[in-house]
Amino acid sequence: xxxxxxxxxxxxxxxxxxxxxxxxxxxxxxxxxxxxxxxxxxxxxxxxxxxxxxxxxxxxxxxxxxxxxxxxxxxxxxxxxxxxxxxxxxxxxxxxxxxxxxxxxxxxxxxxxxxxxxxxxxxxxxxxxxxxxxxxxxxxxxxxxxxxxxxxxxxxxxxxxxxxxxxxxxxxxxxxxxxxxxxxxxxxxxxxxxxxxxxxxxxxxxx
Amino acid sequence: xxxxxxxxxxxxxxxxxxxxxxxxxxxxxxxxxxxxxxxxxxxxxxxxxxxxxxxxxxxxxxxxxxxxxxxxxxxxxxxxxxxxxxxxxxxxxxxxxxxxxxxxxxxxxxxxxxxxxxxxxxxxxxxxxxxxxxxxxxxxxxxxxxxxxxxxxxxxxxxxxxxxxxxxxxxxxxxxxxxxxxxxxxxxxxxxxxxxxxxxxxxxxxxxxxxxxxxxxxxxxxxxxxxx
Numbered sequence: 001x002x003x004x005x006x007x008x009x010x011x012x013x014x015x016x017x018x019x020x021x022x023x024x025x026x027x028x029x030x031x032x033x034x035x036x037x038x039x040x041x042x043x044x045x046x047x048x049x050x051x052x053x054x055x056x057x058x059x060x061x062x063x064x065x066x067x068x069x070x071x072x073x074x075x076x077x078x079x080x081x082x083x084x085x086x087x088x089x090x091x092x093x094x095x096x097x098x099x100x101x102x103x104x105x106x107x108x109x110x111x112x113x114x115x116x117x118x119x120x121x122x123x124x125x126x127x128x129x130x131x132x133x134x135x136x137x138x139x140x141x142x143x144x145x146x147x148x149x150x151x152x153x154x155x156x157x158x159x160x161x162x163x164x165x166x167x168x169x170x171x172x173x174x175x176x177x178x179x180x181x182x183x184x185x186x187x188x189x190x191x192x193x194x195x196x197x198x199x200x201x202x203x204x205x206x207x
Numbered sequence: 208x209x210x211x212x213x214x215x216x217x218x219x220x221x222x223x224x225x226x227x228x229x230x231x232x233x234x235x236x237x238x239x240x241x242x243x244x245x246x247x248x249x250x251x252x253x254x255x256x257x258x259x260x261x262x263x264x265x266x267x268x269x270x271x272x273x274x275x276x277x278x279x280x281x282x283x284x285x286x287x288x289x290x291x292x293x294x295x296x297x298x299x300x301x302x303x304x305x306x307x308x309x310x311x312x313x314x315x316x317x318x319x320x321x322x323x324x325x326x327x328x329x330x331x332x333x334x335x336x337x338x339x340x341x342x343x344x345x346x347x348x349x350x351x352x353x354x355x356x357x358x359x360x361x362x363x364x365x366x367x368x369x370x371x372x373x374x375x376x377x378x379x380x381x382x383x384x385x386x387x388x389x390x391x392x393x394x395x396x397x398x399x400x401x402x403x404x405x406x407x408x409x410x411x412x413x414x415x416x417x418x419x420x421x422x423x424x425x426x427x428x429x430x431x432x433x434x435x
Contacts, residue, residue, distance in 0.1 A: 043383040049271065088214065115225070131316070139434050141433060141434045145316075148232050
């Protein structure tokens, strides 16, 4: 066992591409957004028109790249993934109440994170579009748009820190990062953390 | 998935609930924030200034760099329809009758800052020595931040709490707030409150300002313009 490590594939190329497009766009948007938002950074950088362009064009590129990957990627696989993320069974509900229960390819926390991330992507896009377009047509200017955009940023930052902690630092979970970079994870790790997935995959290898 | 019958679509419900709540907040976020931000003020004060925008300020600029104030070189020119054009030094500006006020500041993009303490000069006092001609109707404020410019009618500039400010919250105006002098007119949105003013042209008709050339209202009354 020690000499021969067995790996199982957890994330497809399409899934990984979507994840990393989202992650890298988020970081650029966060960085440029903070420069636009935090007075001290705005003063330090001071090239607001340029930073604004970076922010807006990154947002457009982010949505276009996600759409492109969905268009040319493994759509059947994505539909299956969406279904996995959507459905919570009794084990998931107990797991969320901190009862240790076997989990599928995504644990219940990951499912919730995916739902929140998707909702935030929509809300960031809509509020961001309104901020941009409201500057051009005042009928689309609402006093609350900027509060929503900024509020989302604060909550998303908390989610990001939690996600990074579990993916990079926390000893028992950080192996998951291998799945998101190389695609595969150790079978023994997966059996411990995502047992129902391994059992189902091994019962029906051509799933 | 041992008990398929008990599966529930919580993922999509979470997505729809959060998306719906977020979109609806476009209608209620600002009033609710107003109501709770008073309660949250002591907490905001505990945070270091300028790290998070706890003061509520955001620094908006339109040029590639922010003007830098050099007290030896700086002059405030007052010209146009005046009998004696002026070029005031910073010290000369500071020696004019001083006015103080506490007023709110409202940005057209939705953020506001309450209770800003300003000190500066009322426009009547500022213009007195230049002696505007009888046909003078507007003041055009030219910023050192090119190509930012905006105008106020004389009657707007003579509102009780409009001024050319050189101090904010007890200290000389900071660079990002328009050092050394900016327009303050609390009744109007921030884009009429020109920063880094270096020239005031007295004229007889309104020229559309930087944002007005981009579709914003010339008379930017808070709460009564720009679709708000």
